[in-house]
Amino acid sequence: MLDIRRLSLICEFARRGSIAATAAALGYTPSAVSQQLATLEREAGTALLDRTSRSAELTEAGRRLVAHAERILALVEEAESDLSAHASTPSGRVVVTAFPTAAVAFAPAVARALRRHRELTLRLRQSRSGRGIREVQSGEVDIALVDDWYGRSRTQENLQVFPLLRDPLVLVVPRRHPMADPQVPLDLYALRDEPWMATPDGEPSRLAVDRLLADVGGAQPVAWEFEGLSTILGLVAKGLGIAAVPALALAAGVRGIAVRALPGSPISREVQAVVRPSSLHRPSVAATLRAIHVSARLIAMDLEPVESLQTSQPG
Numbered sequence: 430m431l432d433i434r435r436l437s438l439i440c441e442f443a444r445r446g447s448i449a450a451t452a453a454a455l456g457y458t459p460s461a462v463s464q465q466l467a468t469l470e471r472e473a474g475t476a477l478l479d480r481t482s483r484s485a486e487l488t489e490a491g492r493r494l495v496a497h498a499e500r501i502l503a504l505v506e507e508a509e510s511d512l513s514a515h516a517s518t519p520s521g522r523v524v525v526t527a528f529p530t531a532a533v534a535f536a537p538a539v540a541r542a543l544r545r546h547r548e549l550t551l552r553l554r555q556s557r558s559g560r561g562i563r564e565v566q567s568g569e570v571d572i573a574l575v576d577d578w579y580g581r582s583r584t585q586e587n588l589q590v591f592p593l594l595r596d597p598l599v600l601v602v603p604r605r606h607p608m609a610d611p612q613v614p615l616d617l618y619a620l621r622d623e624p625w626m627a628t629p630d631g632e633p634s635r636l637a638v639d640r641l642l643a644d645v646g647g648a649q650p651v652a653w654e655f656e657g658l659s660t661i662l663g664l665v666a667k668g669l670g671i672a673a674v675p676a677l678a679l680a681a682g683v684r685g686i687a688v689r690a691l692p693g694s695p696i697s698r699e700v701q702a703v704v705r706p707s708s709l710h711r712p713s714v715a716a717t718l719r720a721i722h723v724s725a726r727l728i729a730m731d732l733e734p735v736e737s738l739q740t741s742q743p744g
Contacts, residue, residue: 435469436498443495444567448485506707519712520548526556526564527574534680538724549713565703571714578633578698589706593725596677597697598637600689603668609687624670626653626661637696638673676732
């Protein structure tokens with residue numbers, strides 16, 4: 430009989446493309462993954478992987494088994510959801526993944542909202558942009574908080590997407606910068622030659638900044654690139670440059686910066702929760718999703734006055 434845990438493992442291999450990547454994603458050693466897949470081959474009675482000294486890929490039989498396994502795993506989750514739906518109290522573990530700024534912003538309110546569910550355990554972890562949807566699809570996590578700059582996440586096959594809030598791009602400058610004064614009209618053209626800081630090329634927030642600067646005729650090449658918006662905010666606070674960041678990043682509470690709303694219709698992203706429809710019947714997932722919606726409303730209220738927001742604490 431085929432072992433369901435090994436079926437899950439070969440599905441993960443199909444998504445990751447290599448034994449090493451599968452091991453890293455699941456926290457196993459490559460040798461352990463290889464041994465489990467070899468055991469699955471014996472259970473199936475046929476070769477599932479075509480192995481060489483440096484790589485491995487699915488055989489035709491392996492691809493067929495993955496297709497069956499994905500349906501089997503979905504049915505197992507549906508059965509678990511149906512059984513747990515009759516439980517009167519949310520219980521068990523719920524795994525939520527979020528992009529870094531959402532993890533920081535949502536964690537306090539979600540934790541407070543779930544404290545009354547004493548039998549429910551929440552695991553909130555961070556993931557890089559773009560991975561959350563794949564992790565929900567694979568069953569690694571129950572809920573993913575994702576950011577969408579271009580309206581691409583609204584329809585996802587076999588997933589349900591819940592809009593949470595709109596997160597506009599805002600300008601952050603050092604507290605003593607001339608543009609820190611909200612009474613001074615914001616002129617992006619005058620800022621084109623400033624030392625801009627941004628995340629590396631390819632990051633969604635960097636693409637948004639490039640769009641912003643392109644709208645004002647372009648700017649000097651970004652000389653300062655840093656991983657993590659909190660790092661960028663800290664450097665702005667020290668007077669080393671200026672930046673445009675999603676307003677949600679301000680939840681980190683960095684001192685010594687001034688925040689200005691961008692003129693016109695600012696570039697923004699939509700923050701969304703993504704879940705598998707089959708898991709919505711689980712009381713634990715439903716309770717966590719409700720807590721996320723409540724948190725989103727509170728965060729949205731905090732973002733409303735961003736046009737006049739200014740952190741005036743000493744740096």
